[in-house]
Amino acid sequence: MIGSRRRIGGGGQDNSWPGFVDALSTLLMVIIFLLSMFVLAQFFLGQALSGRDQALAELRGQVAQLGNLLKMEKQSNQALRDSMAELSASLTAANKDRDTLSADLEATKSALAASDARLAEMTAARERFEADATDLAERFKLADDALSEERIISKRAQEQVAQLQRNITALQEQLGRLEAALQASEERDRRNQAVIVDMGRRLNRALASKVEELAGYRSEFFGRLKEVLSTRPEIRVEGDRFVFASELLFASGSADLGPEGRAEMRKFAETLIAISQEIPQELNWILRVDGHTDKRPISNAQFRSNWELSAARAISVVRFLISVGVPADRLAATGFGEHQPIDPADNVFAYSRNRRIEMRLTQR
Incomplete structure (x- = not known):
């Protein structure tokens, strides 16, 4: 600037x-x-x-x-x-x-x-009570069946007793008439006494004849059964009875007849029926079936004692015999439990011998 x-x-x-x-x-x-x-x-x-x-x-x-x-x-x-x-x-x-x-x-x-x-x-x-109730029901049924059979037998026995009472009454009436006759005459009394003695002798002879006749049928019965059952070592003849080993008829602890036992009982029944047709009606024979066990105790849901087992086995045999044709009024079942042993030894061989079913033909 x-x-x-x-x-x-x-x-x-x-x-x-x-x-x-x-x-x-x-x-x-x-x-x-x-x-x-x-x-x-x-x-x-x-x-x-x-x-x-x-x-x-x-x-x-x-x-x-x-x-x-x-x-x-x-x-x-x-x-x-x-x-x-x-x-x-x-x-x-x-x-x-x-x-x-x-x-x-x-x-x-x-x-x-x-x-x-x-x-x-x-x-x-509860389960035990139910099992006991079942067992009691079965035992009641068996007992009822046995009771029915016993009632039948008892009824027949009562009828026989009534017949005997009528016979006794008739005899008493006859004795009364005889006493009156005896009082009327000693001679008639001696004659009547002689007649009575003679009647007694004839009656004894008749009874002996019936016994001998039944013994003959029994002997024939045993002879035929020996021939039929001779092949089985489990079946023995001891005295006047047939002895069947329990092992042949039943399983251990059971009262139901097995197949082998049914076969043997069927043979037995056929022989019994054949002989019974030859026995006169006036001979009141009966086949008694006895059940026996060994002395070892048993206790299960079905059997509380050996006595019950032996009775149940005898009843089982009787029922089978009835089912194959043997008349029920000719049969009786008895249970002895372990109280009638045939071998008192305490070993398995004695136990086997004592477990048995015995059958005996006898009179009522």
């Missing part, structure tokens, strides 16, 4: 501004700029200070709020501590209740186990 001003003047009079004027104007401009900046700075600083005061006021308000919140938090913490104390007390009580309930649960489990054991015992007892 100064140079330009110098060029304008040319070579004429130098009327340019001194150089310090330019410096002063520049300095003035700088000062004005600085004052402007200072004013602006003061303005912005005042704005900043006023904003700081407002922020401080807000901070004070927030601090007051935080104080209130802290106070409320302390109160909440105290309430929580009280709640925690109550919860601790409740937890202690709950633990005690839990321990009590655990003890009660253990006692209940023990009682349940005892109840289960008792139930098992009662179930087993």
Whole structure:
């Protein structure tokens, strides 16, 4: 700028501004700029200070709020501590209740186990009672059958007794008439005495003849059965009876005739039926079937003693004989258990001999 001003003047009079004027104007401009900046700075600083005061006021308000919140938090913490104390007390009580309930649960489990054991015992007892009831029903049926047979036999015996009583009454009447006749005449008395003696002799002879006749049939019966059963070593003839080994007829501890025993009994029945048709009707013969066991005791659901087993076996044989045609009124079943041994020794051979079925033809 100064140079330009110098060029304008040319070579004429130098009327340019001194150089310090330019410096002063520049300095003035700088000062004005600085004052402007200072004013602006003061303005912005005042704005900043006023904003700081407002922020401080807000901070004070927030601090007051935080104080209130802290106070409320302390109160909440105290309430929580009280709640925690109550919860601790409740937890202690709950633990005690839990321990009590655990003890009660253990006692209940023990009682349940005892109840289960008792139930098992009662179930087993019920099963035993049912088995006993079944056994009693079977025994009652056997006893009822035996009783029916005994009633039939008893009825026939009563009829025979009644007939004998009528015969005795008739004889008493005859004796009365004879006594009257004897009183009327000693001669007639002697004659009647002679007649009575003669009648007695004839009666004795007749009875002896019947006995001999039955003995003859018995002998024939035994002879034929010997021929039929001679091939079996398990069947023996001892005196006036046939002896069948139980092993031939029955399984151990059973009263049911096996297939082999049924076959032998069928042969026996056929021979008995053939001979019975030849025996006169007035001979009141009967075949007695006797059951025997060894002395070793038996006790099971079906048989409580050897006596019951021997009777059941005898009845089983009688029933089979009836089923193949032998008249029921000619049969009788008897059980002796172990009380009639034929070998008193205490070994397996004696036991085998004593377990037997005996059959004997006799008179009523």
